[in-house]
Amino acid sequence: MADLQNSTGSPEIISPPQGSLIRTINEASERMLADLELSPLSKRTYRHGLKAFLRFLHSSQGHFEEADILAPYPIAALTEDTLAAFSRWLRESYPDPRASSGETGVMSRTARLYLVAAKRLINWLDLHHLLPPGVSFERMVRRIDQGRGQRRQGYQQRKVDPDVIRVLTHYMRQPLPERKGERRLALLRNRALMALLYDTGMRISEALALTREDVLDGRARKIRLKRTKNNRPRTVFLSEETRRLLRDYIRERHDGPFAPLFVSHGRDKGSAITPSHAWLLVKRAAQAEGLYANTSPHSLRHRRAQDLLDEGMPLEWVAALLGHQHPDTTRVIYAWETDEDRLADMIETYGLTPSQAQEQSREKGDEEVNDNH
Template identity: 30%
Template structure:
């Protein structure tokens, strides 16, 4: 089979059978168009003619192109597209071997999660003080996000019945996994106030729904709306760094570890399947300790002129 036809069939497969998003489909298309162009320039136009050497050579060409080299994250995405194509060709029995099976994407550098300080969280939450209906709802939402470390999708997916015994919330995480997380007194008070004063008003403006957090028209609050709530609060609090709902999740974990919480407990609270993911936050706290030590200890750093500080 001709490669261009094989790629067209594969793109149709990921769109219809796998249901990938339009943006993901567009990324796959761009990646594979570049791959096809390279193969064509090397005289390879039929699917069975592609070898493992071709895949390796193309990968090498992306690592050291003319001009700016491709970033590791971009290279990993391109290889994912190529590996998916060749798996598809083998599954469809269009080739006898998956020539991309042994090609491994580059190891991406670990990115430490970003957290804001406790004082910054406090300033952020204080921007929602007030008796206005939206302010009361926004306070409850932000307090809950920080108190539980919930993902924004988990927070907006909450139903009223998921608030158990006033101080415990049941979150539905990735893969449909449920976990129970304490709510904390500040979040509990904010949620109680919202349930009593605001939710009945908003609920009366729309169709009946079990959702905990509602918009002004009575429908379940969307992730985008929750993101905008946080953005407005961040702007009012004067936070210059980018703040997202995940920032509160990162801050939740970081502040727990700084306070002495065991990493396994934090793992359970966050709903991480692997403790290795949670351990990223321990690196954040170590960096913070190092910074504080360097700034505070009289013999931890040199003066600007290169001389040792006086004891």
């Protein structure tokens, strides 16, 4: 489905013919926006939010190409969990850079506005009796609130696929197009981005804030991160392999040193890719490699921390690499798996099995009997 530009300059979702039945999210979005009395700025924000909602709906069905993401999505496919799932996706794709260290699941202002747009659409569908049978706006919003209640109970451990590095393998295995162009640049970018995320343990927001100058076009051995989640600068280090992938990517670009490090090579050419774009790149690779459904850019950070802890790096140094103000944050989020594994090894080494304990008890009993005689 083509993107049009409206008078505000924002992407437009194609309107259905007058008088037709409304069967898709795309059609309902245009009808709702036509009904609402909104300022041009508010309408533009709603359009972007509804486009993000479409991206989420299609990506949750395994569709990652831009043409698929903008295609009509049937209203009949909505469920009670749709808004709650969209809320989780927004928290992951648009985290709040101002959130304090260790705080998880905090939405940025953009994400909150996008969720408002989706809620407004669902409410409009409900008022016009267009939601699927058994689905209501009230129930969908309640599911969001239930999810928030669960998050307040404490950090929810999310298993990270131990083979998440295959996200990088997926792009490394793809043959590089011989002809220079958008497809070749996009593949070089994807390789460099996945390697950087794992190598440095960066958050996706930190990686996407980098410029070519920050990495000295792939020559820098270390990067001083200034735009971090907790506003505490820190230094990360690059392996030669990651530097080489960055150089391979930057060498074929024709922009300046202050350009964003990771840019779009299709729509919005030259602009920094967004967190949701990076999320889709990871999801696409994860699905192709058969990885966990919850795999995201953050999974590479998690895997890096886990690998370093497993190899024996002290907890406080892993915390410094990740930008955690307190090592306890690292322990709660990442070290629990390592601690469990080490505890299991200790039990294997030092513990007695029930049968061994019984045998030991019998032997002691026999010794006591012999001593008494």
